[in-house]
Amino acid sequence: MGFFKKTPEEIASREARRREEKERREAERRAAEERRRAEEFAKTPAGQARAARAAGAKLFQISLPLSQTTGQTVAMMTAIATTTTTEHATTLDSVEAEGWRLEHAGYVYRITGSVSRDKFLSSGQQEAMHGEIVGIYLFRLADVVSR
Numbered sequence: 001m002g003f004f005k006k007t008p009e010e011i012a013s014r015e016a017r018r019r020e021e022k023e024r025r026e027a028e029r030r031a032a033e034e035r036r037r038a039e040e041f042a043k044t045p046a047g048q049a050r051a052a053r054a055a056g057a058k059l060f061q062i063s064l065p066l067s068q069t070t071g072q073t074v075a076m077m078t079a080i081a082t083t084t085t086t087e088h089a090t091t092l093d094s095v096e097a098e099g100w101r102l103e104h105a106g107y108v109y110r111i112t113g114s115v116s117r118d119k120f121l122s123s124g125q126q127e128a129m130h131g132e133i134v135g136i137y138l139f140r141l142a143d144v145v146s147r
Helices: 008-043 045-054 089-097
Strands: 059-073 079-085 100-118 125-141
Touching: 008 045, 045 059, 045 089, 059 089, 059 100, 079 125, 089 100, 089 125
Parallel strands: none
Antiparallel strands: 059 079, 059 125, 100 125
16 A cells, blocks of 8 residues: 555545535535526516415506507608517416416507607608507406405
8 A cells, every 4th residue: 555545434535525515516506596496486477476475465466568569750751660469378377377367457558659750841740659558467366256
């Protein structure tokens, strides 16, 4: 046996410490990942619904954009608008899965801005609006009987 050689017990102890350290780091990584997922879920409508239910709320309201319209004016031509839409059926389903029942839905158009310019070779203005349609959803606890 050499002068600087480790004994089998020292080698086994060293390997055990390495395994324990690796397992500890892996457990910390899993815990951090779980915290991150919980924080992301808490930001979703379903997460907010779960928090509202845990807080004892009887009603829960969310507002979700359904479509966005962007207007623009084209030089020497006209004003045009483009609209993009979003579906929220799965979002509403996820809120109901947390123990809520959709009680009422309302919709509003919210103007977010406009673009205007003078007409070419005539008087007046061309104007294009920016805006969005927002759905406002009111949920009631599913186990609460309505009167």
